[in-house]
Structure formats: C-alpha cells, structure tokens
Amino acid sequence: MEVFTPTSMASDLLSASKSQVMTLAALIFTALVLFRRLAKNPNNPQGLPPPPGPRGLPILGNLLQIPSDRYWLKFDEWIREYGPVVSINLAGKRVVLLGTPKVAADLFDRKSAIYSDRPRWILANDILAKGMHIGVMPYGEKHRRFRKAIHSGLGTKALASYHPIEEHEARIYLKEVSKNPADFRNSVKRYTGAVIMATMYGHTVTTFDSDKYVKKIFASAARFAGSLAPGEFLVDVFPWLRYVPSWVPGAGWKKKAAEWAEDDYDLFTTMREAARVNAAKQSSFISEGLGNAYGVDDVELAYIGGIISQTPDTLMSVSSGFMLAMVRWPEIQKRAQEEIDRVVGRKRFPVFADSVNLPYVTAIVKETCRWRPVAPLSVPHASTEDDVYMGYFIPKGTTVISSIWSIHRDPETYPNPDEFKPERFLDENMNEVNTKESRSFGHHLYGFGRRLCPGATMADHAVWVFAAHILWALNLEREKDEFGREIIPDVRPEMFSSGGEASHPLPFKCKITVRPGVQEFLDEIELPQPSPEA
C-alpha cells in the first residue's frame, strides 16, 4: 500500500514534471530533426548529403579522434576508408579533406573562382600581420594585387639572375660542410637563409649564428606557424575576444600579440631599408619593387618581403629530406653521381643550366618532394559559394584541405607510393614525365589554383642547385655502429617532425666525405666575411 506523505507527494510531483520534461524534450528533438530534414536550403533543394566521413561525438565532432602529432596520417586513414572527398566535423566546423590529385584539381584548379579563399585567421593575419599576410589573407582585390606584385618581381629574368647566387651559396655550403661535417644541418639552414636574403634583399649571410636577420626570421616564422595551430589562440574560435581590453584577466595574449606584431613590423621594414642601401651593390626583389614599382606601397612591400623571408624553413626541409634519401638509398645516389659525372665532368662545378641534361637528378628532386611532403596538408583553402561536387553538398564557408600526404600516395597516379622511385618521373628514353594534374612539377608540394605557391619555381631551382652540388662534390654515407655494421636510417613517417613548422627529418646520422678531386675546388672558395653592408 502506498503511504501518502508530503515527501512522496513532492516526489510524485517531481517525477510527473520530469516525465513531462522528457516528453517535451523528445518532441522538440523530433521536431528539430524533422525540421532539418524538411527545411530545404534553397541552394541544396534536393537535400544532398555532405561528403562521407567518420562519426563523431555530439558538439566536439571528430576533434578528439585527431592526434596532436602528424594528424595527416589519421586524415589519410579516413581518406582510404571513406573515399577521396571526406568531411569531418571539428567542434561544429565542417572541414572537407581532398585525397587524390583529381579531386583537388577539380575543386582548387577547375573551380578556383569559389575555392580560393582562406579560413579566417584573426591572430595570424589581422593582428600579427596587420592584414598584410598574403598567405592567409582573404581572397579578393588585395590578395590579387599582392600576388601580381610577387609575379612581377619573380619573372623569368629575375629567376635566371638568382641562379649564380644559388650556385655560389651551394658552394659555400660544400666548403662549410667539408670543414665541419657534423654540423651539416645548420649549414643547410644557412644555405636556404642565405639564398633568400641575397635574392630578396641583396644581403650577404656570413654564418647562420652571426647573421643579424636570419635567426630573427626563423623565430618569427615559428611564432607565425604557432599562431595558425587550431585552437592555440581562442580568438580564432571566438572572434569577439579581440575586442576585450588587454587588462581583462585572461586577455594577456593581446599584449603579447601586439608585441610580436611590432617586432615583425620592425624586422620587415628594417630589412626593406637594408635592401634599399644594398641596391648600390646588388639589386634584389625588394629593391626593384620600391616606390610602388610592383603596384604595392612600401609598407605592403615590406610585408611581402617579410613573408617571403620566412620560407627558408620549407627549403631547408626539402633539402634535408633529399640528404636523408641519399643516405638511405646509396644505389640511387650512385646512379645520380654517374649521370652528373658524365654530363658535367670533374673539371667544374655543376650549374643550373645543366639541369636540362640531368633528368635523373631532376627526378630525384621531384621524388623527394613527393615522398615526404614538407607541407603534408598544404595551407587550407575555404569556399566562398555553396557547391555540389560528386553528389555531395559543400556549403559556402567550408574549410577545404588538400591532403598532400594522401594525394602523393594516390596509387593510380603514383604506383607503389611508399617506394622512393625517381624513375616514376621518367620514360624509357629518360624524358621527363609529369602527371596529368601536375604538368610542371609532377607533384603537388606547392599547392593548387589561385593560391599555388608563387615562389614554386624559385624554390624548385634552389633545391635543384643544392642537390646537384652535393651529388657532384660529396658522398653521403651511412655511419657504422660499434660492431662495424651500417646504420640504415629510419625513414618511417614518424621520423619526420610535426607541428607548425615544415615537416623535416628528425636528426639522422650521415657520414659526409669529399669526393676525389673536389678539395682543390673547395680550397678556392672564400667564405663570406662580415661586411659593413646593411
């Protein structure tokens, strides 16, 4: 028998209201689901689905399934499982991944009018770069103007004038490394930094450690890369935070960001002024663009230069990837040395003009870029209009990522993709063979469409010159362990760095020796001395 008490009455009341609330909630939920099904987006009248993808949690979506390191490997798993166009949900933000050369070219090249925007990076573009970072600024008039400026400065004539600089710096690399082989990684950094500083600003780098700009540039690049990391700064998740005054507890990041922005402004304008002074002796990309010559004012030019000056990190990553591959596959190194010895001979250094006669060396450079792409997820694009692709609906404002890691492993385009095989870029007559979607490089390391890297050709030449000099002058051999056995370098994807910077090999062992007859050439080379130039 039920005993009526005030407490049981209260509990009856409570359970009655609980069940009513539950019923009401169930009704609202069903109504919402029905509403979502019935309410038709006028741009998606057939109610087309988004691209397939992994199931996620409510609210967080797939966020917790993504590892913090080398997340391109997880994206690759999903692409293999769901197909070349995958959609994932990052805490409510829809992101589409593209996993083959064809689908990336379909959207970024063939539909470039609507897939050339960038996701909004408030900290990186609006605050740190004062709205002047060409790589992350929204697509529009300013972006087109900045790109045009870079294309005007990096024309065929300018690129050809950079070859002697690249060749000179590569020889300094050889000299440095022959004196101090253990420090070969820092010397690679010096090479890439020196090429960029000489071509962009007419500035000579003496050593990596003593140079007044290069270290600051690497630091600024690392800071910038960190500012792009998803969720690193809440202002990119909650844009209104930028209007919160910096004295409010928790808003200390604003002060830090303002300091970084000022440091970058000072660095970029100081380097621009250095280029003005250096022009008396050596003209450069920046000195040629002063006074609105490229259609951008001097402050804009300083930012364009500053952003380009941050690219040595990518060049360094490709160059050290090449060295690792040569240590791992000595037979490929040997074949390339035979080609170079036959074409260039042993009486002079190689020059860029030899590249047309050195198809195997060129194929090695391409394969290095394909095999371990230093930008495994490139830079995300964003769409500016609703679109339908392969029967899927992709709404305006979607972040679209070309997963270069997966694109470079598409077995139809690159059979046996895990093998390091330069021959894939050559036919039986040693003629260059590129791919259907990448007719100039054969790979997609430099991106796609209207956001394709405008420095791609210059970067490609700088890496080629580096590779040809190493093959001509040095033997990159495996170190031996205490039992005299060769140490075969571990080249699994886990042995490459992750994080904001370009992905490069983690420290590896390599025995560097000078090939016969080369030392006398190295003896002739004078290392640069500190000079009073700006």
Ligand code: HEM
């Ligand atoms: C090996 C070296 C390099 C690699 C791997 C690389 C790669 C890339 C990639 C993947 C993008 C984004 C493409 C996209 O969104 O689809 C990019 C953009 C860019 N790169 Fe490079 N790059 C390198 C060197 C350079 C050099 C030497 C310069 C300048 C001389 C340069 C200037 C730029 C600029 C200005 C952008 C932004 C383009 C835009 O958003 O419109 N890069 N690069």
